[in-house]
Amino acid sequence: MFKILVPVDLTDSAYKACNFALTFANQAPEATVVILHCYQDYLEEPNGEGMFSESNATSEIITDHVLRRNQTDAQEKLDELYQSLKAVNKNPYLQLERVFMYGMPEDLVPEEVQRFKPDLLVMATKGESNLARTFFGTISTNIAQDVKVPMLTVPETYEGTTLKRVLYATDFDKEDAQTLEALQQLLLPFSPVIECVHVADEPTRSDNKKLEALRSKLQQTAKTNISYTLLDGDDVADALQKFVSEQAIDMVALTSRSRTLLGSLLNPSLTKRLMLESQVPLLIFHASADE
Missing domain, CATH: 3.40.50.620 (HUPs)
Structure with a gap:
């Protein structure tokens, strides 16, 4: 169930x-x-002055009536x-x-x-x-x-329920493979393409190696089509949202880190910002424990 x-x-x-x-x-x-x-x-704001200017008993009756109506x-x-x-x-x-x-x-x-x-x-x-x-x-x-x-989370302005292309934002955390497995399982009926994306200010050779390591770890058990991309950007949220717009992404997924992991690119501050600014649905997984 x-x-x-x-x-x-x-x-x-x-x-x-x-x-x-x-x-x-x-x-x-x-x-x-x-x-x-x-x-x-x-209590709604009164429409005119003097609404509660009568006796206390009368005011209590009016208050109770308004609350019951609400x-x-x-x-x-x-x-x-x-x-x-x-x-x-x-x-x-x-x-x-x-x-x-x-x-x-x-x-x-x-x-x-x-x-x-x-x-x-x-x-x-x-x-x-x-x-x-x-x-x-x-x-x-x-x-x-x-x-x-x-x-x-579903933005108020979002229309539709299509899930053809999904972005997963990775920070090369040890739980990424597990989260991507869970993401694939959840979205399996929709058969989407999953874009696994890492944002870095001037990506390095080490970033490429980590992305390749993640690809190798997942390729044997992949249940859907997954592509891997390094994005150059000093503002993670802006880089991700630009990618979403340019690549017609239908949903963004990420793993929210502990409140104490403020050094992580995907810390709660970024998660909160994406929740408030994203123009597409945001699927948030949670790290299993503080590290």
Whole structure:
């Protein structure tokens, strides 16, 4: 049973994340997709002055009414999303569930990951310009650091679910071979070309040797077509995104390193930047332990 958890904020981007999750789920013999909304009490800004200027008792009644209305609206939107996904899903072997929970998403999502043990976590991202207001701003990047299951982020502006060409960003870590095996297994139904790319400021002979060593290690067990490329660039994120644009890449994958490995090219700062700036989905694997 292939299990996917999709936290949603019930905006338009939620449907895109769910649709991408269904694309993966439909490639499995049996799958369960859980749509999770974490509800938080909030008060909308009053439309006019004096809204809460009456007695304390009256103010409490109005406050309670607004909060109940907000919760009801959120539940109805989650139901609408669930029903729309059920309507487009034609796979009788796919089990679709919805969960409405009260609390902070940065707390509840890792807890649900521990409980549900999904094979994949899928979340929408909205970009840096909305960080101050959006659920999927700093929260999504924090969750990416806290969970240990593969996490797929889908940009709000991204259209489609094609997976013909996938970039894997390598820093020649000892776990790259294992991660590439997992990536191939996950994407096997899509039969993509995987572009294994390393970015270096003035690539050296040592970089070439490491890339060839990775190629040799994988060639005997490769399940799909993998190519290997050295990119010249002093800004890793910019170099990768330029490659994505020029080579029509459909998804970027990488292994996020420990918070302590700040010397790594693929440290959490770069992962966070790619999550906020990438124009294509980003699949994040996690190093098994700090080194």
